[in-house]
Amino acid sequence: MALEGRDLVSIFDFSDREVEALFDLADAMDEHKHVGMKVADGSILCTLFYEPSTRTRLSFEAAMQKLGGGVISVADATSTSVAKGETIADTVRIIESYADMIVIRHPLEGSARVAADYASVPVVNAGDGAHEHPTQTLLDLYTIRREKGGLRDLSVALVGDLRYGRTVHSLAFGLARFGADVTLISPRGLEMPPSLLERLEREFDCRPSQYHSLGDIVTDSASVRRRKGSQKALATELLATFDAVYVTRVQKERFESDDAYQAARRGYAITQDVLAWAQADALVMHPLPRVDELAYELDQDPRAIYFRQAAYGLPVRMALLAALLGKRPVKVKRARKGDYRPEPRHEVDFRKMAQLKCPNPLCVTNHEAYLGPRFTFVKRVSDLVACAYCEQEVPSPLGAASRG
Amino acid sequence: MALEGRDLVSIFDFSDREVEALFDLADAMDEHKHVGMKVADGSILCTLFYEPSTRTRLSFEAAMQKLGGGVISVADATSTSVAKGETIADTVRIIESYADMIVIRHPLEGSARVAADYASVPVVNAGDGAHEHPTQTLLDLYTIRREKGGLRDLSVALVGDLRYGRTVHSLAFGLARFGADVTLISPRGLEMPPSLLERLEREFDCRPSQYHSLGDIVTDSASVRRRKGSQKALATELLATFDAVYVTRVQKERFESDDAYQAARRGYAITQDVLAWAQADALVMHPLPRVDELAYELDQDPRAIYFRQAAYGLPVRMALLAALLGKRPVKVKRARKGDYRPEPRHEVDFRKMAQLKCPNPLCVTNHEAYLGPRFTFVKRVSDLVACAYCEQEVPSPLGAASRG
């Protein structure tokens, strides 16, 4: 079966059609979520969390039990003996003998790839530092598909901290893959990193518009020139183009002063006033937990779907577990032209040259001694290579040599 | 079905007949507790504990699994991400999408009511600060019913710390509802608070006798006058009237000195000597854990039923979960005259007057900003209102105004 035995470390591990097939399965699962199923009877999932993430852990554990399977759990491995100096590679090779599947969360970037490499059972990444958290992206995309009827021809605004937010990074790529028109709205200093913008354009031909506050949209001169209306009409029109507004938390600690934080906060907070300009069926989304970027007064607005969004995590994860365990057929359609499909990554052979270490201090290769540096060529870019674990891009020593 | 979809936040949420119907179901459950059942197959319970209470958590988790259901668990939310600034209202609205039922324990008073208000699934209070722990009271009452054959016409002594003990407060009301004769025996300074005594009398016409030590019973002059026997015969007689003696822990920290503690301790410790005067079929109960208020030597006495009492927690909680999930019919008989039944609480409209805040610093309304103050009228007392969450009674600004 299509996804049986596969790992999900990155949102790029699945093709567009595989994602859509998984969502079809999630639609079916959603009907069973109250009564449960017996498809994973006798199977066991291990949730191996090296840092606590209660929401994510509970969601996976509920999904497995709704499928009829069992769960063994390490809710916070750093405070237990698992962490006692044992490597990820050793830990997963032991746990795979107790569990039919492993969901891992670990603070080091690339750690989930290591787990997937060493474990013979399917491994799902539930967050590896700032790198990826693919099931969050899947449930975000699924939410949009469920609520809007599809993933094509959408206009989505990502609002908040776009610099450090792993969730919005992955979602931007997920949206770009399906051809969405992406708008970025973030406080000054918390813009999406240039390397990600380059990659969005390079790989998916996606060039997001960028604003520093929701208010800026109104005074954006390019828009003014393009649309020739009054400012108010303009703002209405632009805000009204969004099918979904995805808000994320901005952490106070990112700002130099409380004043700077408060000023930025006003620029992206979603209030009833802002929503008044949005489409009647626009979606207001949030990965939760929220702090105060979404007022409680919004909860009654039918466009405020963040709790429903969280709830979709259950059918999506039920579908994912059933698919990777091979307990439910996943019908993947033939790829369309332009669809994203994972391609074999070509590893750079370093035997002939000086050692290259991954420069990312949080990369798993800089913490687990048995892992040698491994790099892959970057598609379409000859002078960069990427760490095979954390995907950090670095200048290629080969390219430099060939140029030199 | 009678209790399907209901919450259990307070022992007052169920009528006398509902409590009895639940106990009938618990009787039936008790027969199945070793082999298990399949009634809650496919359902999931979330134990959401903001402070650890292993015994209570394990009991609920065992009950759910004995019914065939699954469990997701947060054993100590304060040390995990659930607590990361997220409100109770938001947390339960996420968890309800994973779980068919929530058992919550939280240090703030009234917190379980908030959870019940916001969650669409049934919520059971497993302890909200000093406020309530209704399943403990249910299992205490169930123990008495099982062991004595009924809940009517009983004489029960509550012994120990009656000031701070949430367990004995709830039990006193539970007993009073069923017409029991209640005797209170507590060290000086740890008597039951006057407000509770007033409420016992006001609502259930219950006026407990009070003593400061088991020894005082002997020299109680009223008893002497009434009964005209020798002191020894008297004490025998009075002690012998108790169908059950419910002992709770007295914490050393409540006393000014170790001497004061030791003196008090002698006054309420249940020893073989004390038991020698009790009925042959009296019950010695304790919510456990004990420290030294019950000697190990008592364990062999057939009247020492505290471990059996703890064991009844399983069938009682199995019955409760099955009933609230609507998985088993609960046959509630027609109310008798004088039965307690929950009545709609009339909320005080504060829009026309100055804001009134709940004066209880541990009330959930003083910690969760989205909750406005809410007060209800107190039955039969015109100059008091009660916080709708923690039930703290405060002078009514309306009453004061009308009187002024």
Next chain:
Amino acid sequence: MALEGRDLVSIFDFSDREVEALFDLADAMDEHKHVGMKVADGSILCTLFYEPSTRTRLSFEAAMQKLGGGVISVADATSTSVAKGETIADTVRIIESYADMIVIRHPLEGSARVAADYASVPVVNAGDGAHEHPTQTLLDLYTIRREKGGLRDLSVALVGDLRYGRTVHSLAFGLARFGADVTLISPRGLEMPPSLLERLEREFDCRPSQYHSLGDIVTDSASVRRRKGSQKALATELLATFDAVYVTRVQKERFESDDAYQAARRGYAITQDVLAWAQADALVMHPLPRVDELAYELDQDPRAIYFRQAAYGLPVRMALLAALLGKRPVKVKRARKGDYRPEPRHEVDFRKMAQLKCPNPLCVTNHEAYLGPRFTFVKRVSDLVACAYCEQEVPSPLGAASRG
């Protein structure tokens, strides 16, 4: 059924034939481990861990769920309310009303015996301080039986810290019971304690050869005399006699200096060079986690079976749980001549003489006040008695009296 309702506190609680019958059942369980079974449907296991041991806990919890049963868990009781001054005896008498079986881990020696004495449900010792961890020994023996075809006529080397290592102590006795030829290789200062060597000889007629490093084997003069070959051939021959080499961790903290540690480490580290001299089908075993006593380069060697060894923990624990719960018949054959069988231990009556306290400061009797001192006679040795809980041997006051 043979093992139904029994406890497993010590590897000595089961006869040789019972161990073998359990292994036969484990063979059968191994075939079901991927699909699961329904034999323990409706039963609940409580894992009660007073100190964290993630690997062991997960293994038991997976085993129970693979049998179809449920699990309630206390992953680290010291940080929860279970520990709040409550005795082991009280705790297990409460937990037995929720669970059909208890697996306990506790830092005090003899604690598991206390739990077994007070609980009416089967109790399995998952480690009681330095005393015993019998399921580790069972899976070690099972591994050897599975990989070598039997437990008779084996030659096994135990390598590493043999002084403090509970695992190797129990394994030495397990091997001795089945007549294995045992060789001990440990750094100076970390040799197996003389009392254990005496007991091995006394009870099982087992006299292990002892070396201080793998290198010493080569220069051992007795071997030279016995075998009359060149040193290299000798070493080859001796190393080549081992059917299994069981390596354990040596902790740096045991040494006076880092130099001493490094020197010792070289003496017992298993490298490709060492393995070159071993049999083609020798087993390299390790209880894991390893630090650096086993190089990662060995992982590819077919003789490096430590991960398979860990994996055998699942069928062994499935068999054990099913057997003790009486859910699967265990066919115990008639004992052979010389087989080990547990005998009733005769308790020393101390009423007639001065109180004797167990001198082991980590013995549970020195921490739980309700436990009186209890001692049993030591088989074949008249002047020693052993603590009935931690098995520490002490001079017999009776023997002294009779001799005096």
